[in-house]
Amino acid sequence: MVHSLSGRLLILTTVFVMIAEILIFVPSIARFREDYMLNRLERAQIASLALLADDMLDPELESELLRNAEVFNVVLRRDEARQLVLSTNMPQAVSETFDLRDATAMTLIRDALRRMFSPRNEIVRVIGAPVREAGLLIEVTMETAPLRMAMIDYGTRILVLSAVISVITAVLLFLALRALLLKPIKGVVGHMQRYAQAPEDARRIIEPSASITELREAEMALMTLQTDLTQALKQKERLAQLGSAVSKISHDLRNIMTSAQLFTDRIEMSEDPVVKRMAPKLVGSITRAVHLCESTLAFGRAEEPGPTLTMALLETLIEDAVEGEKLASGDQPIRYVTDVPAGMMVRADAEQLYRVISNLVRNARQALMGIGQGGEITVQAGESDSAWQIDVSDTGPGLPAKAQEHLFTPFQGGARKGGSGLGLAIAAELVKGHGGQLILAETDASGTRFRIILPKGDGTLNIL
Known part of the structure; x- marks a missing residue:
């Protein structure tokens, strides 16, 4: 009592x-x-x-x-x-x-x-x-x-x-408070307890009914919280199902890619000059696909390893990423410009950094192809005493407000119709694993620029 x-x-x-x-x-x-x-x-x-x-x-x-x-x-x-x-x-x-x-x-x-x-x-x-x-x-x-x-x-x-x-x-005041305040509060507590038993059930979300202003505001806040939580749980369930499906697909795709990797050994022995020139790139692409499938399977088991940091030649990674997107551009009038200091080395996981740059260049290409007028994609790199910086920019139409609001959120940050928003989410997570940042530097009607920042030394970042 x-x-x-x-x-x-x-x-x-x-x-x-x-x-x-x-x-x-x-x-x-x-x-x-x-x-x-x-x-x-x-x-x-x-x-x-x-x-x-x-x-x-x-x-x-x-x-x-x-x-x-x-x-x-x-x-x-x-x-x-x-x-x-x-x-x-x-x-x-x-x-x-x-x-x-x-x-x-x-x-x-x-x-x-x-x-x-x-x-x-x-x-x-x-x-x-x-x-x-x-x-x-x-x-x-x-x-x-x-x-x-x-x-x-x-x-x-x-x-x-x-x-x-x-x-x-x-006694009279107690009875009045009990009827006007304590009973409605117990009702709210009851709603919370019933909701906690099955938070995925939208029917258990509270419906504000209090006549007291302050208590009604509390019910409104609780309703908003429960609605957001229910949606988040449903999204989490969908992501879990998608992860399971992706893991199964990646398993089979890895087997297929492994078989294709065996055939490339014979292709490399061809005397055709064109085949000799294209074969190493094909082998590199298939190798990356196999590594991606293995990483996806590891992620599905919640065992994805952290980045293996080595000193990688940045120019080579950027050229490989840009070369692949050039082939995907077809006959579109898109110009690719790279501005990377010769011999510039960065401490990173080469495969993961390639995926990040490739995702950003691909998004830029898709944005330019979406307007059907061509344009220019620029990849620049530089460094300071504390960090390396890589900028990927385009002359596209810029990101819509909705995409900016949920930029790095899976399934919500897609900038183009039909996009899932996974590319930027994956890229941001990979850069974060390096102790760095992936940020939207600027976006407007004249284009968009993303910036990758990788720390040197103890990991203290200094945005250039």
């Missing part, structure tokens, strides 16, 4: 209401004490009227009047003359005087609290203004014990009443 939200609300509500009642109780006690003393002044004034009507009173009658007024003596000031009207023997001397005519609220509260916590019976003098302007002032002496007992009795009744009011208020 104490650890639940409803239990703590009930306890806190009761405590706060009690604090409010105490803040009311203290001034009430002060006001009760003031009214008690004013009442004694009024009684004493009424008793003094008997003496004003008859100058000589029987001592027994005078004592009875003072007992009824619960005072020891009465002093009236009329016409600037102070007159002892009624008096009797006092058991002890006056210890303190209280003037009610100009007492402030804080003074009354202070005196009331002092009297509440002082059990000693004392004689005090009380001064006030007579009612109905029957003189300038009236003064009486009285005991404090009856006053304190009356204050305690009054305070006890007030505290009991306050406690009852606090409990009733707390």
Whole structure:
């Protein structure tokens, strides 16, 4: 009960209401004490009227009047003359005087609290203004014990009443909060628990229904989160199925490529000059295809190895990638330009870096072929003290906004119709495996430029 939200609300509500009642109780006690003393002044004034009507009173009658007024003596000031009207023997001397005519609220509260916590019976003098302007002032002496007992009795009744009011208020407030807040929160928690049992089931996504603005906003946020998570899980399931299919295809394709690799040994022995010139490129392409199939199978087993870093001649990798895309261009008026410093070496996995560059050049070629007007593809390389840089740019139409938003996300970052977006996703992952970055440097109506950054030394990147 104490650890639940409803239990703590009930306890806190009761405590706060009690604090409010105490803040009311203290001034009430002060006001009760003031009214008690004013009442004694009024009684004493009424008793003094008997003496004003008859100058000589029987001592027994005078004592009875003072007992009824619960005072020891009465002093009236009329016409600037102070007159002892009624008096009797006092058991002890006056210890303190209280003037009610100009007492402030804080003074009354202070005196009331002092009297509440002082059990000693004392004689005090009380001064006030007579009612109905029957003189300038009236003064009486009285005991404090009856006053304190009356204050305690009054305070006890007030505290009991306050406690009852606090409990009733707390229960009513608790029931209201339970209906308006706690019950809807439990409903949201129930939705979350049911959704957690089968997050792939879109029927379990919460439908906002709360009437409270803040709670409805929480339900809306939860609905968005659950919708995104459900879509992500479905996408993950599709990727898992696709990975399984790709692994099977790669397995069979590897066997086919291995057989083709055996035939190239005989082709290399041909005396035809054209065959001799093309055979090494064919062998290299088939070898890369076999390596790709093996890597795909390793990835399907979640065992894809990291890059094997060696010093590779960048010019050769770029020429191989560009040569393959030139053949794919056909009769399209696409011009390929390479600007690579002679003998430039980079520390990378040659096969993986080839795949990255080939993917970027292929995307550029497809973008230019898509507009049917040709253009230019440029591959440039450079280096700084901390990193190597490779830029692949084209004069195509630029990337659409949707493609830029999900640029390196599989199946969402495709820039052309029918594209899967896997090329850039794979390229970015391979570059990341080298400790580098693949970034979109710029794209607009005049073309697009991607930049590969490979770190030197400890891997600290410095974008050129």
